[in-house]
Amino acid sequence: QQPVQSPQAVILREGEDAVINCSSSKALYSVHWYRQKHGEAPVFLMILLKGGEQKGHDKISASFNEKKQQSSLYLTASQLSYSGTYFCGTEMGASGTYKYIFGTGTRLKVLA
């Protein structure tokens, strides 16, 4: 039931791009993306709602394909500060129910 993120881990050089995917076996109503640095709590990045929308913040953007029940996070021209573990948080369930479940996580390391 937990959304699966891929890849599980990725290592980049500064300036390179990365894509992190979050796939669910159940219908999704919204997707949130978080980044957690080592030893710190997760920090919210962005939220995507139904309607196939895309969002962006600086060089980090995301898309949400509700038909495919998946979301992707795009990191372009990565910076050292992007290192951390990325989680998708998903609101899922049948109509009238509510469940918020985090994905399995993707560890990202950016090297100088």
Next chain:
Amino acid sequence: DVKVTQSSRYLVKRTGEKVFLECVQDMDHENMFWYRQDPGLGLRLIYFSYDVKMKEKGDIPEGYSVSREKKERFSLILESASTNQTSMYLCATQAPSGQETQYFGPGTRLLVL
């Protein structure tokens, strides 16, 4: 700014002890959550609460209980700590809509010996 605080950053307890982890928020959020985070397993939901005195089991409630006597405070209780409960515990709050982000506390790293 939303502020979510947890009673301890690090805690060491012995097997069989009763452990209280407390979470306090200042945003007047109805929803509060307790997660544990373990390497390779991501964040797993233990319990959540959507109002004072209301609670629901998450995915891994066994060995835990919770208390929500006041809106701003959500406590996680380990009735009899065991070594497999050694973990990072994270509290989060959220405004009622599922489309609102969750705000996390700094976490409590619990070691059970």
